[in-house]
């Protein structure tokens with residue numbers, strides 16, 4: 328992987344890398360924050376952050392304000408892009424499908440399947456790459472926002488033991504039951520609803536997948552709350568299944584990065600409880 332940029336931030340380093348992603352058949356960029364002294368005093372644990380619709384790897388690193396707390400806690404942040412990129416990658420003129428909207432699934436339908444393999448890219452190729460190339464301890468937690476909250480939840484549920492804890496901001500909790508999910512899953516996965524369930528956090532929980540400790544925040548003033556997010560289904564299921572979980576409604580917050588910036592410190596401290604330094 329090639330270092331594209333590196334700037335000092337809270338005593339650590341905010342880096343951007345480029346690499347050829349074999350899983351996606353294209354070149355990809357991703358961002359990394361390394362806390363002060365990472366590597367010099369031993370390897371550090373990491374939080375993998377998955378962003379939402381329309382994002383690249385740079386939205387979180389420039390808007391969430393996560394680096395100050397990550398530096399204090401000694402946590403690395405691994406921040407991938409949200410879809411395959413490049414002229415050879417098929418696209419659509421939509422904010423909620425194709426580029427910027429990979430939905431963290433492995434597409435089975437044409438013309439998407441050749442490139443849109445975001446689930447395997449992140450859980451296999453990217454985690455392996457950063458584990459080999461960066462001073463990381465191999466301990467990961469996972470978090471994300473909206474489409475990325477959905478990605479964080481399904482990866483934590485499907486990759487049992489891989490992530491010490493999981494958190495999400497306004498996740499698309501039940502994508503088989505909302506317009507964003509219907510559009511993405513019918514496009515990437517086709518009409519087979521059984522295939523859709525493998526990428527739906529609520530369905531995975533109902534099927535008995537074990538869940539690591541969970542923290543979810545949802546803003547009550549979020550424009551997407553009623554139609555897209557199914558917060559109450561996830562909230563009630565976490566109680567019913569007696570998960571180690573806090574699923575919280577935050578009064579007056581919307582869907583934006585102002586909301587993420589307001590609670591990212593709590594999320595990183597939550598993950599740090601489960602990641603031994």
Ligand SMILES: N[C@@H](CCC(=O)N[C@@H](CSC=O)C(=O)NCC(=O)O)C(=O)O
Pocket residue numbers: 378379380381382386390422472473474475582583584
């Ligand atoms: N009105 C926006 C809709 C897209 C949007 O709100 N994207 C969110 C994630 S939504 C779910 O995955 C986001 O994080 N945007 C980037 C940001 O920096 O705020 C549009 O049409 O673009």
